[in-house]
Structures are given as structure tokens and as C-alpha cells.
Amino acid sequence: MYNVIIYARVSTLIQAEQGYSIDAQLEDCRKKAQELGATNIEEYIDRGKSGKFLERPELQKMLYNIKHSETNYDALIIYKLDRLSRDSMGLAYIIKILQQNNIKIISTDGAHYGTNPQDILIMQMMGSISEFENALRKERSIRGKIEKRRQGKIDKVKKYGFIYNNKKKNFDINKEEAEIIKKIFNWFTEERIGAFKIAKRINKLKIPTPLPSKNIHIWHENTIRGILRDESYAGTMHTMKYKFEKISIKKIKKTIRPKSEWIDVSVPAIVEKITWEKAQEILNDNKNNKRNTKNIWLLQGLVLCNICKKPMYIKQTITKSKNTNNKVFYFRCRTKIYNHAGLPEKCDARSVQVNVVEDLVWNTLLKIFYSKETLEKYLKRNRKENTENILLEELITKRQTLLNKKNTITDWFLDGKLEEDIATEKLNKLNMELDTLNLRIKMLKKNATKQPATIESLYNKFHEVNNPDREKKKEIIQSVDKIYLERLDDTNGKYCVPKLKLNIILY
Template sequence: MNAVYVRVSTDEQAKTGYSLQDQLQSCRQRLLSLGLPNISEYVDDGYSGEFLERPALERLRDDLRAGTIENVCVYDPDRLSRNLTNQLILADEIEKAGAKLLFVTGDYDASPEGRLFFSMRGAISAFEKAKIRERTMRGKRAKVLSGKPLFAAPPFGYSCDRVAGQYVIVPEEAEIIRDIFARYSGKKYGILPLGADLRACGIVNIRTGKPFSASVLHRMITNEMYAGTKWTFQIYQKLIAQKKRKIIHRDKSEWVAITIPAIIDRETWEKTCEVREQNKVMAKRNSKREYLLSGVIKCAGCGYAMRGITYPKRTKKEYGYYVCTAYINENICNCKTGIPVQELDEAVWNHILQTYSASYIAANKRRKTIDKPRHDTEAQLANLKARKATILKWVSAGTVDMDEAEKELKNLNTSINAVMESLESKPKIIDISPKEIASAKTMDEKRRVLLKLKIKVYAKKEGGKISYTIRDS
């Protein structure tokens, strides 16, 4: 039997038939021209050549091992794989099975010279793939640095003007967005009560005609696009197996902010963020036991949040511990020892009672201190934006090198983002009196104190000793 193996790497190519029929026809003609009928086809539609785990390829390898195949015809070496190592593995398996490897675009010679040429072609193929990826990413980054977003499906409230390269507000959807943010920030709802309130008022997703789900509402109130800032290059996807990708978060220094039309004002957004943090700290969810530091405590070893867990003992007593959640996120943390809840809660609360009375007075004194006039910072921001606009004009006119322009635009965007953050940031004001701290007795009262103090507790236990630090969140 003679085998034809063809492959395309994307689902879209597979659906449209792009190159698949071409490959099959060319491979069949190649075999028939050599007087080799009895052809069997092995087609991998929408599978990356980076990995060997492909359904049709695995069937082909099984048939090779069974000795039922005499010739294997492939359109080009990169259809086997763009990975040189994988190409050599497959070529070696075909040779060991006593079959002959044929290509439409050239002849394969099993001699040392032929294998060297085959290896060179594989290396060139891998290089070409890397260059395509690099050029694609470079083009996307240049577009974003010029202030134009990378369009995907527009979120509720917006449509896309692809000619102008900008998002456009949809008025009737924008009204619903404003209503949702007003209800959430004004009534301090959780997601589920917010959804129930919207359903009771007959407010639905006008795109689908159905009520807003909890997941959709959560994406809405956490999307800064609605406040006029779209962040790009926050994450990237890495192919780790066939049909399986891993989402990797980029460092914040790599993020790029794009200004888009705002549906809500910045004050509403900041209030929403504050309510979201409050709900996060105060949420009881399905916990059978309350933990004072829930939503506040982080692991001092790796920075991941810690969660409270209660273990029943034979004595019918229950013992609570704070444990690191790194394992949930498939990360490794060396701080594997749980921290007793009661011991740490008491230590942290006593620390707050002893120190925050003095810090309250100091913080309120700092309210009247202005480090730098706001108008100076605004002038700096205007100057940076003017420089950015000038460079973009030079790029449009073709009077500046693209590499140099991209580098300068990246630096300018970093500076603009930093200045904008300094304008938006507010000095920490402890909006709570020493009397309120001292009078807190119940779990809810103490947790509300922690919420107003806006702190994070970083803790760990080593050698039987608990250590912790308290930082501003």
C-alpha cells in the first residue's frame, strides 16, 4: 500500500479546504507518475506540525510498524513537521519500516549528503516559522503603539469601526452599561444580587434577548474599557500540545494602554473597584467557618493568596489553618506548612490595635501635604502626548525609521502610563477612627476595619515560627 500524508495547521484552513486538496492531488499525481497505485490517504486537518500527536499521523505510524506501507508521499518536508527533530524522527521511522519517503517538491536521498540537505531544509522551515511569528507580533505591537486597538469581538456597549480603527459606543447598550455600574457601585451589590435586580427590572442583554449571566456581569465590572482605557499585551497563549494552549500573564511593564471612548466616568470606575474589593473581602461564599484574614492574607513565600481550611480532629474539635493556594494555579511554593488561624488572627489584630491609632493621626496630617502641584504633572503629560503625536506623523509620512519609531513610541507609552497613574493615584487616607478600631468585637466588625485600612498581610511559618508583615494594598 502507498500512503499520502497531508496536513494544514489551522482550523480555518481545514474548513475552507485551503491547500488540503492541492496537497492530495499533487501527492497522488506524484505516486501515479511512478506507477504506484493503491493509495491510502492520511489527512490531519487543523493540527500543528510542532507536535507528533496528530490522529492521521499516528495511524500512519501504526501502519508503518505493521509493515503494510511501501511508500509515503508528502507534499513538502514542513508538512511532516516544521520542527527539525520531529522531521528526523519520522524520516528514521519510515526508513526502519522499509518504506520509501517521497516529496512532491523534491527528492529525498537517504545518503549522508541527502540527510544533511534534509536537515538544512528543516532548519530553514523552522526559521521561517519563527520569522513569520516575529513579523506578526511586530506588526500588532506597532499598530497598538500607534493608538489603534487590535479588534476582536467588541464587548457589550461597543461596535468596531475598522476603517477608522476605533471602538464606537452603541448608545442603547451604553445606557444599560451605565445602569449596571450605577447599581453595583451605588447599592454595593454582589454579582448574584445584581443579576437578580436586573432580571426583576426586566433589563436583559439586548443582543441575545436573555438575562445577563453572572460571568458576563463579572467581565463587565472588571473591564476598564468602559472607563476609556483598553489594556493590550496583558497575556499571550503558548501552544503546549495539540489543541491545548496555556495562558501566560505578561509583566505589567509590557502592557500597553489605548485610549477609547468611555461609557462611564473615572470616578464611577474607581468606586466600582472599591466595591469589588469590599465584596471580595467580605464574601462568605460557602465557607462553614469565618476567617478574619480571608481575602487579605497572602503567602510571604510566593505572593499567592492563602485560604482558610478547617480540619476536624478525633477530639471533635476543629482546627483552622491558612494554606497557600499556589498549587491551585499549578505553581510550586516552598511554604507548605499551614498557619494556625487563631494564632495568626490574634497576632494581626493586636498589631492593628497597637499601631493604627498613631498611623491614623499621621495619615490625616498627610492629607494637607501636596508633594507636587497637579498642574505640573498635567503639563508633563501633555508634553509626552505631543511628542507621541509628532512621531506618529513622521511614521505616516515615512520620514522616520520604523524600528527607531517603535522603540521611541514604546518608551513614550511607558512614560505616559506612569504619569497617568500618578495623576489617578490618591494618597492613602485611613477613613476610620481609633475608637472604631478599638470597639470592633465581632468578626464582621473586625473585617470591616481591615477593609477600611486597605492592607494585605504576608505570612509564613518556618521552623515552627510564624512571621508576618502588614503592607498597604
């Protein structure tokens, strides 16, 4: 019995025209298989469409089957070694899997690549050569790009507020969207409304989002901040800003090139330079303020709304005064922040000042941890139940899919098949999805993997330090799994003492 796999790939139209076509590859490969006396042939074919989002699902399927199927494959037939992977890192990865399964690589020109060290070295060298050719090609394409930009031309790319003009290879202003941009800058610099409130305001007006997709159909504060930071709106678009590098089979490094390497292209301005600069000042101020208060939130990520069981987020109240040192922060139910399609209606939960909750939680913990007996008694009533494991697995699979997509985009970018701006746009979108996913996985993992701690260790951890500072307190509070919070009173004002219902769940 001779089990053979055939893998064929065509990535661009150009290659197809150069006689690399899938049919030609397959014909050669099948012939080879017959020569070898194969009795069982499996075929995996990846067809590419230039410029479109692409994956190599068949290659992945093939590797999966090699690893998991019961068939013992003898050989993999390919047209040329570069069909497998264009970079040596990817090739090394594929070879490793083939090697582990004792599968020979045979190319249609008759070259055999076995599994001995010499052959592996030759294969890796060939991979390096094809990688080098790619680098050359990329450099040439970058030089062409630079020339194009110097002439004031940009790549076709979607940017909110603009329409790409194919003739002049630059933007025209999209009047409707430009109005929104102007409003955003005006609200931010003149009325001093924060990015979060602006997003909320725009969502209320039901204005379509810059990048509509299945999952993202509301404006986020980050979208707003992205717009405020974007100098294109003041007439200067920075291009060649990012560099993508593949540092391992799964990791892509996106780095900012030194400013001297950026190429500025003039585009039609939507707001005045002076307005844009003012926005930068405010943004930088905010950033510095945020940095100072970072790490001191004892309960961040732990507090859930007792009414709807959704997370409560820390939000700053918008105070009319310009005194930045007098900020008040509140825990606010998520449904009151992002109230958009897909989420339940706003719940009735009232917001509670963060410091009030922190004090109450700490004092409650002091009571619970008063002695080992009090702790044991509390745990008997309040230990959390372990579910959610299946969901976690699903999310992890989904994350892998997204990571693969990212990988593919980088592949395509590195191969010179995808413009930088389009790659950036796609990667940004994926990163946004990944961020959300990672956060959920992190939350679930925290629940699923931690073994319930012993009373002894919980108690000791709590009493380790006599007068814990905030940092130490935060560490101690990590033994809290979640806190359900509900405000029961109906008083108003900064100085009234709210009546709170609290349910602390320990690990």
C-alpha cells in the same frame, strides 16, 4: 503491495496564490506515488479558510488511521515537510507515530526521510527552522501591531457596549448596550448589588448576552465581573496584555505580559473613571473576603437537593447592613439560582444555613461511625450504586475535542493568522465550556473510579483523630459521596431551627 498516504494542506489564501495550492500539491504527490509504484493511495486534505476557526481534522484522522487501521502503510507523501506541522514539537509528535508504524516520509522533491536517528534529527532541524521563520514573522507582525496601537487603532474585535468602526479602526459606542453597562456599574457601585444578583436581574430583563452561543445564553456573575474589571469602559483599553505560548503539543500557556509592555489605546468612555475605580475597590474587597473564607466549606460540592436531585450551592444572603463580618451563607438549590432555558422549573426546596447543615451532618456521621457495627448497618442500606460510566466517557471525548480546538487556535495565533484579541475571545469562550465540563467530569470520576472502601478503613479514617479541626474534618468528610438535603419546616428567620431531612451516601 505498496500502501501510500498523501497529506496536503493549504492554510491561507496567500499560500494558495504562491503556487502552494492544494491542487498543485496533490498533483505532485500523486505523481510521486505513481513513481513509487503505489497500489493503494489514501488522501488526506486539510483546507483552510483564513481568519475563521480552524482545525486540522484530516491530519488527526490520518494519525488515527495509522494507529488503528489494519492497513500497513509504507510511506507518507507530502509536498514539503512543513505541511505536517510548523513547529518542531508537533512535528516530533507526528514523527513518533510514523516511526512506531514504520512509515517513511517522502517529499515530492524526492527527499526521503526514513526512520533512522539521522533522518529524524534532520527532520527535527527542518522543523526548527520553519519554527524560527514563524517566530520572525510573528515578531514582524507584533512590531506592526505596536505601531498601529500607538496611532490609536485597535483590531476588529467584539466588545459589549461598543461597535467597531472600520474607518477609524476604533470603537463607537453602542448606545443600547452602553445603557446596560452604565446600569451594571451603577448597581454595583451605588446600590451595592453583587455581581450575582446583577446577573440575575439582567437575565430577568431578558437582555441578550455579550457572547451569544448555543450553550451560553444567560448572563453569569463572571460576565458581570469581567465587565466591571474592564477598563475599556472607562476609556482605556489595554492591548497586548496577553502572550500565548505553546508549551507542549496539548498545552497552551496564556500569560499576562508585564504592565510596561501593555499598550493603552483610548476608546470612547461609557462610565466615568471615578466610577470604574470605585468598582475595582469593591471587587478587591470582595476578593479578599472570599479568600479568607476559602477552604472552610466542609460540604461544598456534596449537597444535593432531595426534591429535584440537583446540586445545592453555597450562596451568601444579601444583607442590608454594611457589616461585612456578619454574613450568612445558605445552601440553595441550583434551580433557584440559574433558572434559565434548559433547566427545569424552580423547585420548591427551601434554603438552609450552611452551618446548620454542617453541624447536623457531622453529628449524624458521629452516630453512623459510632462503632463498626453501626457503620456496617448503615452501609448495608446506603451504599451507592455504580452507574454513570458511559456518560463519563462521552464527556471525556468532548473535552478532548475542546482541547484540540484550543490547540488549533493557538496554532493559528502563533502562525500569525489570528489576531490576538480574537484568539483571546475564542480561548475564553472555550475555557468557559471546559470549566463546566471539567467540573462534571470531576464529579463523575469521583463516583466512578473510587472503589468502595472497606468498613475497616472507613472506620479507622474517621477515628484517627480525637478532636479534628475543620481542615481535618473536611478530609474525613471526603468519604461521603453525596448528601441529599431537604428542609421540612416552614418557619422563617435567621434564628429559627430548621427541620431537616438528610440522606448521607457513603462511598
